[in-house]
Amino acid sequence: MAKIDLLFYLGAFLFCSGLLIVFTKKNAIMILLGIELMLNAANLNLVLFNSQKTGLEGQLFALFVIIVAVCEAAVGIAIILKTYHYYHTSVPDQISELKEKP
Amino acid sequence: MTIEDIILYLFMGSSVAAVLVMILNRNIFYASLGLLVCLISLSGIYALFQAEFIAVTQLLIYAGGVLVLIIFGIMLTNRISGKSLQTDSHNVFIGILFSAGFFGVISFSFYNTEQSPIVNNLNIVNHMSTVGTELMSTYAAPFEVSGILLLVCLIGAALTASSFKKNLNG
Numbered sequence: 001m002a003k004i005d006l007l008f009y010l011g012a013f014l015f016c017s018g019l020l021i022v023f024t025k026k027n028a029i030m031i032l033l034g035i036e037l038m039l040n041a042a043n044l045n046l047v048l049f050n051s052q053k054t055g056l057e058g059q060l061f062a063l064f065v066i067i068v069a070v071c072e073a074a075v076g077i078a079i080i081l082k083t084y085h086y087y088h089t090s091v092p093d094q095i096s097e098l099k100e101k102p
Numbered sequence: 103m104t105i106e107d108i109i110l111y112l113f114m115g116s117s118v119a120a121v122l123v124m125i126l127n128r129n130i131f132y133a134s135l136g137l138l139v140c141l142i143s144l145s146g147i148y149a150l151f152q153a154e155f156i157a158v159t160q161l162l163i164y165a166g167g168v169l170v171l172i173i174f175g176i177m178l179t180n181r182i183s184g185k186s187l188q189t190d191s192h193n194v195f196i197g198i199l200f201s202a203g204f205f206g207v208i209s210f211s212f213y214n215t216e217q218s219p220i221v222n223n224l225n226i227v228n229h230m231s232t233v234g235t236e237l238m239s240t241y242a243a244p245f246e247v248s249g250i251l252l253l254v255c256l257i258g259a260a261l262t263a264s265s266f267k268k269n270l271n272g
Contacts (some may be wrong), residue, residue, distance in 0.1 A: 003110060044148075066160065070167065077115060
């Protein structure tokens, strides 16, 4: 097995681990970490496919994926902080009301 | 086996170990440190595959920015003295079944795919200056759009997380 095949399996493993973390963990920050892991697995695949051809499309697309991941992390952390300020919990299962409790 | 192969396997092993720490450990802080190790290992793998700009960007933005932001969020939303830094798990059976099945589907389809012959890319000039030139010439429009996206996200995140009372209604 060539080493680049092993790296594609590593990308698949990272994506599925992120999926497992999003499924099983209860805390909202852990869900955010899982999403970051899935985006990184996609980036790994983009860089690997780009290394097998001429041109730079894969690397630049990976760069834009990184930018979108940064935006997602910033807005996600802001929303988590705001919901923690209202509900005093960061577990999404315990947030079942849209408005602040009277 | 050359020295590059040894370094590559070292990075792959450390990233897999860090992800296993993220899954199995119940402490959120240790999980974020595991994500940090995984991101640094992935940056090393990028550097070994002629993507130096992506490697440096990964180190600067992820390991320097996003992880600090996430640790900041962990510190603010969990009481350190209590036991609420631990997180519980639910849907464990369904999650393992679904993700293992998805991994099986990806691996099976990749194993059965007829691959194109690998172009030897080592002699092509693929340095950071080429990335910069491409970014400012061919990909100028997505670059500007992503800049606007970053600006909007910055303002939105700051407005969402700030604690001043809105007095727009008078």
